[in-house]
Amino acid sequence: MHKSSFANTFTFKIEPDEQGGATKTVSINRHNIAGPPDPGEIKKKAVSAHLLIGFDTEYQTIKDRENQYAIEYGAQNDLLSYQFSIKLFDKNDLGQHPEAEGIVIPEADQRLSMEEFIGFAIGSLIEKHPEIILPTSIYLLGHFIRADLPAFSDFKEKARQGMSNIRSTFVTLKNAIPIRFSVGENEIAEFKVNIRDTILLSPANAKSLADIGEMLGFQKIQLGATQQEDKQIKQNMAKFRAERWPEFREYGIRDAQVCVRYAERVITQSDILFKAFKMPTTLTSFGTKLVLEGWKTAKQDALGILGREKVKERKFSQKLGYFITTTSTPYMEEVFYEEAFITETYHGGRNEQFLFGVADIGQWRDHDLSSAYTTAMSLIGLPDWRNLVNINSLDGIQPTDLTYVSVDFEFPDHVRFPSLPVRTSSGIIFPRKGHSKCAAAEIFLAIQLGAKLRFRRGVKVPFDAETKVFRDFIRTSIQNRNQHEKGSFDNLFWKEVGNSTYGKTAQGLRAKRVYNLNADDMESLPESKITQPYFASFITSYTRAVLGEMLNSFSQAVQVFSVTTDGFLSNADDVEVERATSGPLFRSFAQARKELDQSSEPLEVKHTVQRPIGWRTRGSATLVPGIGSNGIVLQKGGIKTDAFNDTVEENAEVVRLFLNRKPDQKIRYKSGIGIKDMMRNDTDFVYRSVSKRLSMEFDWKRVPIGEKEIDFEFEGQQYTHLTFETAPVETVAGFDHVRDAWEKYNKTGHHNLKTLADFRNFDVFQTALKIPGEKAALYLKKVDGDLHRLKRDLCRAFQHHQAGFDLIRSKNRVTHGYFRNALNHAGIPCEITDVENAKRKEFHPYQTPGTETVRQALAKLKQDYFPELDIGLFLPEDAMEKIQKSSEALAA
Structure with missing residues (x-):
């Protein structure tokens, strides 16, 4: 195996020994590499061509190393193969882009360096296309590349040299990684390698590589004749390589090919939208940039919209030895003074379990507000930050106002779902009475529900209702999405761009610690370019208020099973749903939705099941499924199941856990180690066995009522289980008392509620x-x-x-x-x-x-x-x- 520095010839095995052990030798020649641009043109000429190298490995986890001891001392997987797909992607060449693919079988206990792997891939492309001229810009691509990069012998060195981490995977940001090859006497060719993970650029509902392949027209390769056989093969790839080599090779290379094809689409999209022929690090960055570009095109002041201003400061630099001028963009004084209060009015989605145990058999429908957060965003008018004022009453408050208040409240006894959020150490709850900080929409609803409110303080931002600052961006995203077939790349791309941008307005508002690879330490997640607490508070408050209005419009005959962020599961029939969608808040939501998309319905049915079971917030499954592909509701509530399970198997496993759980029961599952452990302990991405106590009891965010035992059948067995509906907690103190009591009750031994x-x-x-x-x-x-x-x-x-x-x-x-x-x-x-x-x-x-x-x-x-x-x-x-x-x- 070639190990010399700055080599240009590479020889590697391309078949396992049992298949003949054939090798292949390739070279990198000087005449195949584009010369460097003239120094004067470096800044003028944008990069117009890249080498795209899809990268994947197949490996076998060594079972006796799945423990903490091995992880702490450099655990490694049994590496079976490296595979690649390489393609020249040139924006100025509209013809067929040259490409090649291949596989390398490493010797036992030996690994390729990044230079060797990339050199072999480049050499293979040159061998296939001898006259090709290669750019020096490379994108090394993988899907969940964190699992594959450690297969390089120099991974840790390269990671420390130029990689960063985003959302638990590796990328390069400002600086590329230099890779050098000797291409002549005293002549070195240097390539710049940028690392991208396609998982960061995948839509939310197409995160697997199989989903991306299907989006691009690649048929998923099924290794086994059945789902169970497919699962068994993937858990023993060494045996599969030995017995079915051609299929192993095709399967391995396919993953690399999908990454390259997807990169082409993303780079093309970036070039079309921003005249930037490059691959961003995340899909959400498209949305942020489009918002800012849209404001610029409309000749709107982006900083002014966000309540910021440009400040220049002249200060002495000890490092440089002279005065320099720095520019920052802090919040305007009026905005800054109220920032802490406004951030306190920002809460996440409403998530509650209203029924514990087994629901009655019937038609339970999961209704969702269509694109709830983006629709709420579209209602934000152009703020007049300079005239921000403190208010002294709730008079005249309207749901779309940029008004934020602190109130004491008490809802009447007949209100089934109080609607004012209160933050606790266990998340937000909705008590019957207490103290809340929130935005205008929830105050408007509370007044409609007859709550007694005592005003404490408030802030109001005047705004131009005719100038909606996000509407054009959202409308454009929807129009572009609707122009393409459902499930296609463009359709899912624009759906994700539109839906994910809300999160950027809230990024950094609540403290969140993340690992920083470069500093080898934990740090706070920074704000995004469009973080704005006033906007984030309005969006979430408005969405919770629309849901709250609907829930409280149902008659007493309707059972609401749960509510989750932008939807709810209930047994409401069409008549009840019509009543629930006749209130002023839902009408304003529906109107906003129609202004964005005439063809869209404001309320959609996502799932229909016959009998759900639930245990706590974001903890529910389906006992009796509905008909069709949308007949299962499943929220695992943090429970890990077999990664190879499909939805039906996963649901059944979770139901069995719930019905057969015991006090102090623990579940064991495999969890991939994080970047911090990989870097500090110099390990591969390995799975370790984790033991975790099974937690499937009620969370006490509501008060149990009507406790009873229900008899039912599941998988041919008879069961009896505790079931109860719930009412609102009276106060935060009452909630804290029960939570504290539950902790004390389980201090010496855990208990079930069965x-x-x-x-x-x-x-x-x-x-x-x-x-x-x-x-x-x-x-x-x-x-x-x-x-x-x-x-x-x-x-x-x-x-x-x-x-x-x-x-x-x-x-x-x-x-x-x-x-x-x-x-x-x-x-x-x-x-x-x-x-x-x-x-x-x-x-x-x-x-x-x-x-x-x-x-x-x-x-x-x-x-x-x-x-x-x-x-x-x-x-x-x-x-x-x-x-x-x-x-x-x-x-x-």
Whole structure:
């Protein structure tokens, strides 16, 4: 294997030994390389040609190295092959672009350097096209290239030399990596290698290489006759190479070819849109640049739109030894002073699980607001930042205003889905009352729902409603998308460009730490070129408000299963949906959508299932699928499953986990190591086995109601599982109490919520924590602890003539037997010995958990037997309002 520095001839094996072990020798010649441009033209002449080299490897993970020990000490995969597809892509040559492809079989425990691999690829192209003239600009391309780059023997050196990391993969940014070859006596040819990962340039719904290939017209290569066989082959590629070499070679090279074809499309798109014949690092960068270019074309001040201004500052440079002038673009003073407050009004999407367990069988439809965030963006008018003002009331507030407020609130009891967000350490929740910071749309909705609001402070930005700053960009993206066949490159490209740009307005607003390869340290994710907290807050608040209006427009007969960012799953029929889409907020959304795209429906049905199951925020699956390809709803809630599973298999695996889960159960899965570990430990991209506790219990962001057990069948087996609907939490304090109680309840051993008994035991525990005194809750029995405590305290009060028993027993003679019978009739198990033994201990008030079972028992005891009973002396103070309702219900 060739190992000399600055070589120009490369010899490598192109077949495995069992296939003959053939080798191939190629060379790089001086006459095939374009000469450097004249020094005076370097800055004038843009690059018009690139060598595109698609790169992929096949490897076998060594099983006994899938552990932390190996990762810490340089774990390596068993490398089977390097494959490439190389193509000259010249914008000035409209004919067929020369290309070649090939494969290299490395010797055992030996690896190619980046120079050797690229040299062999270039030499193979020259061999096929001897008269070719090559540019010195190279794009080295891979899909999830983080898994393949470590196959180079000099990977770590090259990474430190010129690579950066974006979204957990490797790229080059400002500086290319130089690769040199000897092409004559004392003559060196230098190529500049830029690294790109096509996964960063793929649309959100086409992230796999197979998806990209299909988008470009490449048929997916199926290795096995069935899905299961295909999975088994991919898990043992060494055996596949040995037994089916031609198919192995075709499969390996195909991935490299797809990367090259995709790069051509992306570079062409960049050239068409920006007159820049180059490959950006991410697809989202297209959107940001198009927004800025659009403002420039419309002769609008981009900095002014974003609330920024250009500031020049003259300062002395210690390094240079003289004064220099620097330019920065900070927020305008008026915008800057309120930035912290506005950022506090920015929250993410509304994500809640409204039903825990198994839903009824029926038609459950997953409705989504069409392009919710981009539609909301299109409503933002041109801000007049210089006239930003503080307001002193909520008078006249409208949903599309750039107004941001802080309010205390309380929603009426009949509101099923309170709509004002409150940030907690566990994410945002929507309590019945509390304090919220948000934008205008949610305040508008709260007023419509009859909430009591106490204004605290507010900021309003005047704007020109006729000049929508994002509308032209979004409309153009939609028009371009609609001109192309669904699923095609152009269709998905423009869909992603439009939909992904919202995220750039919010980038950097909330602290997020990411690894920086160059600094070998963690750092905060920086802002984007269009980060604007006022815009991000408006967009998310408006979207949550439209959803909130719809949810609260449904009749009580409609069950809403969950809500996720821009959609919800419910059993609402068409009549109910029509009612829910008749409010002012949805009408404004629908109007904005029509102005962007006449052919678009503002509300779409994404999935239809017959029976979903759910457990917590972003945790749901399908027990009984619907008909067709959209008949499964699946949100794994952080659960990792087999990467080779299809949707049906994945859903079934998650359902089985939920139904058969046990306390302290752990799941094991393989997780690829991150860039930080790869760099610091000099390892390949290897998978390590991770053990994680299975977490599929309720998240308590809502209050359970109507708890029951449901019998059902799954995969031929009978199951029974706890199920409940939910109501809003009253306050953040109440939410914090239950979350804290759940943590304490699971401190010495975890618990499931699978039966009514499971639920009741925790309910007793969390209720007991409200009892005054640190030790009051410590001695409750594990089962029916609330009723045991109630029996104890009633017997003590009875024996010591307290809590109203002084009046009761002074009027009538109450025997121990009568008292025991009264308790049993009220649902409080009691024996004569319990009554007699109570003489030994004093009665202490407020020591009984105020559970629903206790409240009902006390209410019945008071109504049917002892009217003078002072039940307030048994319960914590916050339980009295509830017991009064129980008494009223019994009387009714």
